[in-house]
Structure formats: structure tokens, C-alpha cells
Amino acid sequence: MVVLAVAGLFVGKYPLSLQALLSGDEMQLRVFWTLRASRTVVGVIGGFALGAAGFVYQTVFRNPLASPDIIGVSSGASAGAAFGILFLSGTAAVTVSAFGGALLAVGAALALSMLDRSGKNSTIVLAGIAVHALAQTALMGLKLTADPERELASIEYWIMGSLNGISIYSIPGNLVLCILCLVVLFLLHRQTILLSAEEGEARMLGVSVGKLRLIILLAATLAVSCVVSMTGLISFVGLLAPHGARLLTKNNRLSTMLLSGFLGGALLCGADILARSVAASELPVSIFTSLLGAPFLIFLIIRGRRAS
Numbered sequence: 001m002v003v004l005a006v007a008g009l010f011v012g013k014y015p016l017s018l019q020a021l022l023s024g025d026e027m028q029l030r031v032f033w034t035l036r037a038s039r040t041v042v043g044v045i046g047g048f049a050l051g052a053a054g055f056v057y058q059t060v061f062r063n064p065l066a067s068p069d070i071i072g073v074s075s076g077a078s079a080g081a082a083f084g085i086l087f088l089s090g091t092a093a094v095t096v097s098a099f100g101g102a103l104l105a106v107g108a109a110l111a112l113s114m115l116d117r118s119g120k121n122s123t124i125v126l127a128g129i130a131v132h133a134l135a136q137t138a139l140m141g142l143k144l145t146a147d148p149e150r151e152l153a154s155i156e157y158w159i160m161g162s163l164n165g166i167s168i169y170s171i172p173g174n175l176v177l178c179i180l181c182l183v184v185l186f187l188l189h190r191q192t193i194l195l196s197a198e199e200g201e202a203r204m205l206g207v208s209v210g211k212l213r214l215i216i217l218l219a220a221t222l223a224v225s226c227v228v229s230m231t232g233l234i235s236f237v238g239l240l241a242p243h244g245a246r247l248l249t250k251n252n253r254l255s256t257m258l259l260s261g262f263l264g265g266a267l268l269c270g271a272d273i274l275a276r277s278v279a280a281s282e283l284p285v286s287i288f289t290s291l292l293g294a295p296f297l298i299f300l301i302i303r304g305r306r307a308s
Helices: 002-008 018-023 026-060 073-087 091-114 121-145 151-160 172-187 189-194 199-204 209-231 237-249 254-275 285-307
Strands: none
Touching: 002 026, 002 254, 018 026, 026 172, 026 189, 026 209, 026 237, 026 254, 073 091, 073 121, 073 151, 073 209, 091 121, 091 209, 121 151, 151 285, 172 189, 172 209, 172 254, 189 209, 189 254, 237 254, 237 285, 254 285
């Protein structure tokens, strides 16, 4: 992850060199600090957050296919971003609108799940599916009202995900909240692992399952929402990174959660480098997270079977 992050500082349409930066070239320094450094920071922290949150979702829901989509984060952010593109102006407004959409969707899913006093994981999943369907319906309605040549293209590009719009002026609030949520998740890592047990066993161990699940899912969701509102939808990172970490560590401990974050950061940084360097115009990051992630996961599966 560190190697890819350093490489990402110097890759792009505007060439940067270490010699020019050290000599104090004004334009080079401006590009470095305003665009490249902030973009790299978002790639590292954003990828780390997606990987760690993916671990949390898969552990809490005891489902290897669990992802932010499971309780409506991505679909809510998409609808919010589409609303911002159509009715608001400026990148910051779209970011805030996407963040608000993600929180609204998750709040609705959690509120619906609380109507069922049993507190089962399946209730939250079903509520998330319902909210996801409603958010997708809202998104389709917004697309129908969009200008096909300009606004619709912007919505579709946002949904495909990109770090192209990142600058030092648009990230501080989101990054601070994202880091705080990650701190909460790592402080509660032991409780997260306990939630992977059967609910009755967790209660016997003194775990307040309902409240704890709500706090952990809310922290993970806020972290993902912070990232998604800045970058658009980034596919595969939250799904792949935890699987890769478990295949490498052979366990489900704190070290696995940490490795999930590092793998997520490496995957997003590597995909971003390819997105801005393989074509004349910048491509969506999600194309490369899938192209890098799928073969890597296949390799780890084959390696794990041979080892066993």
C-alpha cells in the first residue's frame, strides 16, 4: 500500500519530479499539495475504510457476501448524488448530498429493522433490501428528469466511481469523520468478533447484541458513507479485501481486520494509478478494482486450496 501510495503521487497527466519539487518549483508544489497528495490520502484512507468496513459487515452478518449495499449505503448515496447533480451546484454540494442520501437510507433501514423486536440479522438485511429498492426507484426517476447530454452523463460517471474530483479543499471534514469511525470500529473489534457467534451464545457472554450491533453497523456505515460521498461508488474493495485477509491469515482476529484495511488501501491506490494512466482520458476506478481484485481473489483461493 505504501509503495503504491508513493507511486500515485507522481503518476498523472501533469508530470511531477522529485528534483523539481525539492527545488521549489511553484506549479509542481501546487499540483502536488492541492491535487496529488489529497488524492493519495483519500485512496489510502478510503480504501482502508472500505476494507475494514467490509470485514465488519461480513463478520456481523455472518455472510461472506455482505457489503455496504446490504443496508442501502451505496444506493442511498447514488440517489443523493443524483439529486445534488440535478438541483444543486458544485462538487461540495454533490458530496454533501451523497452523504445525506447514504445516511437517510441507512437510517430508514435501521428504523425499519427496529420495528421487529427480535433483532435478528435477517431483519436488517430485509429492511436494507427494501430501502435499496426504494433508493433505486428514486435514482431512476431522477435520471429520467436529467439532461441526457450533460447531467445524465455526470450521474453515470459518479456511480462508476472516481478520485478525479478530489482536492485538498473538499476532503477534511469527511476524512476526520471517517478516521473517527475507524477508531471506534477498532476499539470495538472484540465485540465485533463476538457478534459473529450465535446470538444466544453472545448474550451468555454478556454482550448486549441489539445495541452493540447498532453502534458497530452505524460506525461502519458512516465510514463508508464518508468515502462514497467523495469518490462515488467503488465496487469490489469492501468485498474482496476481507476475503483476501482471511485467506492470508487463516483467522478472523484483529490482525485480519487490520490486513483487510491495508489490502483495501492497496487495491484502491493501484486502481487509481491505472485509471489515470492507461488512457488519454481518466477512466472510472471501479473498472480497475474489479480487474485487479477478481484475479487476486482467484489466486488466493487456489493458493489456499493447495496449502490445505
